[in-house]
Amino acid sequence: MNYYALTMHEALRRLDAGETTSVALTEAILTRIDAVEPSVRAFVNLDREGALRRAEQADVERKTGAAGPLCGIPLAVKDIFCTTTMPTTCGSRMLETFIAPYDATVISKLHQAGAVLLGKLVMDEFAMGSTCEHCAFGVVHNPWKAGYIAGGSSGGSAAAVAADECYASLGSDTGGSIRQPASLCGTVGMKPTYGRVSRYGLVAFASSLDQVGPLTKDVRDCALMMNSISGHDPLDSTSIDRTVPDYTQALVNGLSGLRIGLPREYFGAGLDPEVDAVVRQGIAMLQDAGATIVEVSLPHTEYCVAAYYLIAPAEASSNLARFDGVRYGYRDRSAASLIDMYKQTRSQGFGEEVKRRILIGTYALSAGYYDAYYKKASQVRTLIKQDYARAFADCDLLASPVTPTPAWQIGAKSNDPLAVYLSDILTLSANLAGVPGLSVPCGFNHQGLPIGMQLQAPHFGEELLLHVGYNLEQRVDVAGKKPVIAS
Amino acid sequence: MKITRQEVLHVAGLARLELSEDEVDRMTGQLDAILTYVAKLDELETTDVAVTTHTQEVVNAFREDVVRPSLTRQEALANAPEQNGEAFVVPRVIG
Numbered sequence: 001m002n003y004y005a006l007t008m009h010e011a012l013r014r015l016d017a018g019e020t021t022s023v024a025l026t027e028a029i030l031t032r033i034d035a036v037e038p039s040v041r042a043f044v045n046l047d048r049e050g051a052l053r054r055a056e057q058a059d060v061e062r063k064t065g066a067a068g069p070l071c072g073i074p075l076a077v078k079d080i081f082c083t084t085t086m087p088t089t090c091g092s093r094m095l096e097t098f099i100a101p102y103d104a105t106v107i108s109k110l111h112q113a114g115a116v117l118l119g120k121l122v123m124d125e126f127a128m129g130s131t132c133e134h135c136a137f138g139v140v141h142n143p144w145k146a147g148y149i150a151g152g153s154s155g156g157s158a159a160a161v162a163a164d165e166c167y168a169s170l171g172s173d174t175g176g177s178i179r180q181p182a183s184l185c186g187t188v189g190m191k192p193t194y195g196r197v198s199r200y201g202l203v204a205f206a207s208s209l210d211q212v213g214p215l216t217k218d219v220r221d222c223a224l225m226m227n228s229i230s231g232h233d234p235l236d237s238t239s240i241d242r243t244v245p246d247y248t249q250a251l252v253n254g255l256s257g258l259r260i261g262l263p264r265e266y267f268g269a270g271l272d273p274e275v276d277a278v279v280r281q282g283i284a285m286l287q288d289a290g291a292t293i294v295e296v297s298l299p300h301t302e303y304c305v306a307a308y309y310l311i312a313p314a315e316a317s318s319n320l321a322r323f324d325g326v327r328y329g330y331r332d333r334s335a336a337s338l339i340d341m342y343k344q345t346r347s348q349g350f351g352e353e354v355k356r357r358i359l360i361g362t363y364a365l366s367a368g369y370y371d372a373y374y375k376k377a378s379q380v381r382t383l384i385k386q387d388y389a390r391a392f393a394d395c396d397l398l399a400s401p402v403t404p405t406p407a408w409q410i411g412a413k414s415n416d417p418l419a420v421y422l423s424d425i426l427t428l429s430a431n432l433a434g435v436p437g438l439s440v441p442c443g444f445n446h447q448g449l450p451i452g453m454q455l456q457a458p459h460f461g462e463e464l465l466l467h468v469g470y471n472l473e474q475r476v477d478v479a480g481k482k483p484v485i486a487s
Numbered sequence: 488m489k490i491t492r493q494e495v496l497h498v499a500g501l502a503r504l505e506l507s508e509d510e511v512d513r514m515t516g517q518l519d520a521i522l523t524y525v526a527k528l529d530e531l532e533t534t535d536v537a538v539t540t541h542t543q544e545v546v547n548a549f550r551e552d553v554v555r556p557s558l559t560r561q562e563a564l565a566n567a568p569e570q571n572g573e574a575f576v577v578p579r580v581i582g
Contacts, residue, residue: 097566098566099565099566101558101562101563101565101566102558194542194543195543195545208540208541208542234550237547237548238541238543238545240543240545300531302527303527303528303530303531305524306524306525306526306527306528307528309521309524309525310525310528317502321503324503325568326567326568326575326577327563327566327567327575328566328567328568329566329568330568331568331569333568335578336578337578337579338577338578338579338580339503340578341577341578342503343503343504343505344505346502346503346504346505347504347505347506350504352510355504355506355510355514356514356517356518358502358504359495359498359499359502359504359514359518360518360521360522362498362501362502363490363494363498363518363522366498366501373525375538376528376529376533377525377528378538378539378540379533379536379537379538379539380528380531380533380536381538381539382536382537382538382539383531383533383536385539385542417517417521418517418520418521418524421521432539432542433542434542434543435542459542459543
């Protein structure tokens, strides 16, 4: 087996056993990137020299006994995390040349853990999108089928892992942006509880919804990544001071005594029959593992898209006000007055989806409309939170599809933003309620496109998600299946 | 119509965006479809429902007001489209 195809924990085992070196792993990954990247197009920025330099260092650290838990593992991250060693574009012309003066906390944590940072991955501009078609620097292709979307907004993070272009990656999830591309690309993806992972140095989209999380080849790798990135950070006042467990301890076989709820609204109209069948097969396997299955209701699910597409754009319109051509980023140099400079800079720097959301958000917050839109949506958010509280009285966690359909063809929904927003219906509620969610590969449709299962738990239920995800992974027949990528 | 062309232009002004004629037309149609859809929330009676702006039961995080290391002026100016070594430079504000 080629080094690039290994899981992260298997690569770590070989490094620990002295069977390979970080330089060998990094070279294998760089060769793999050269072979498949023309088809996948997951990277915005690749730092070959930096990665190899760091790999050499990591090999020395390992010899001298100073190795961190991820020492020598080549990783890549969504281009939304501030990095001092390469640009942070956030998928936007606005930040094409921006070099952050500090590292995001999760980047520092990966460095402390000893990882090798390969580069930055394609994303929808400012994380706004569910397809990775809205990046100023190109469209990611699904490794399982050329010409199909990888999902978004962390589409590059999912595609790079699925295509063995890195051992694991980081993404961010505001309304499904880790779980949805993970599902569409057949990788594991976790959105942790709001506050579990620091957002410091994550370019803000919607601050009350954004959360950082890993995309990995299997559930054990997800647990290992969570061990390294979780925890309180004084630089993020919304991060929560709570002990970080060893998440690998949750990976035990057997689910006896666990009650898994199936939210009936998640299996309703609009669900692709193959997605329904594959996820139900997966649920039957969880039952075989000892879990009890109960039906539950999240009655306000049908309102989550409306609430989300007011709250997220409202927060975004405020967060993105900082891009004004003064302190960093693009500036239109032809403008004579300050106001014209603001307007022309923003109009040329932002892409269409970002402008659309800024307009919705500004409208929802503007005088006379605040109560009808933003306040109303924030009240509905309370009802959605209460739905979860009621459901979790009857079960320990929830199982469902991640997305109503598998990946679709690039361009198929380009002219209908509302249709794309509606495809987020199964992932948005977790962000509105702040609960953690996990996407685990569950099967394939007749075209060979991956289908994931979503697990959702109460706040800080990450161990429960990993426990159940691990049991699913042990039983479904997807492990070891790899996409065949034209090169 | 939930939103008119005129309102789109007004909101674009508030958001410091300048839209082409084409964009105004397209955005007006798309925003109208989106706002028509989100009006679905009116089906719900929410008079006595509290708003949620934060999902966790947390209180404000205070810290001591002490001087700590931060960016140097040079670092802070490094990404500026235009600067003079001391400050950000913008088009003339006062004539």
